[in-house]
Amino acid sequence: MLINEHTESLINENIKAIEIIADQLPAIVIIHRIEDFSVVYMSPKGLSLLGVSLEELKQMKAEYQHRFFNIEDSDDYWPKFKVLLSNNDMDGSISYFQQVKLAKSENWAWYISATRLFMQDEAGNAFLCITTATALDEMKHMPAKAERLLEENTFLRENYQRFSxxxxxxxxxxxxxxxxxxxxxxxxxxxxxxxxxxxxxxxxxxxxxxxxxxxxxxxxxxxxxx
Incomplete structure (x- = not known):
């Protein structure tokens, strides 16, 4: 999708509004382009945890997902996102668990994320989405519960045909x-x-x-x- 100067200006205005309050929010904020899911903005706390700069993230584009996230988790949330996108539902949102590889860590960290469509083009089609992400290790027992939920969801997908x-x-x-x-x-x-x-x-x-x-x-x- 080609972004004209007016739309680019609106994007920058919206990002600036997020930047003003980002450090006051109890969650990490990420804004993606829907076209290729590249990062447009991430709040400073998130950048620090990943050990990268915003410019580095922007240059990664699709590689960002494979470098920092367990792609197997997308089997759960990607179908939900496609429904949200196909309906062009600016009021709806989806929530899901993600495993994130943080800087200087060999283990996955569990996060609960929520995503909604953020901006539309002149034709009324969404081209940006916004996500908030909160670490589950801040919530007692939640990482273990997330592991069990992911395992059950995977089992369900793999065995639905047999069960039916x-x-x-x-x-x-x-x-x-x-x-x-x-x-x-x-x-x-x-x-x-x-x-x-x-x-x-x-x-x-x-x-x-x-x-x-x-x-x-x-x-x-x-x-x-x-």
């Missing part, structure tokens, strides 16, 4: 097996023969390629059966 082959009764039995119930106990709960429960359990194991109670529980948790 289960019928309603098989999903019910999957739930009860995950609770550690035996076939006689499940048959009493559902009012069906124990042999029927055994047959369903066998089919579930075959369809999902699982064998243990742990496997049953993993599916039940990921697909909100328990």
């Amino acid at each position: 082959t289960l019928g309603k009764r098989e999903k019910e039995i999957l739930k009860w097996v995950s609770y550690g119930k035996s076939s006689p106990e499940i048959s009493e709960e559902l009012g069906i023969a124990s042999a029927t429960v055994d047959a369903h359990r066998k089919n579930i194991k075959k369809k999902l390629s699982i064998s243990s109670y742990y496997d049953f529980a993993q599916y039940a948790r990921a697909f909100d059966l328990i």
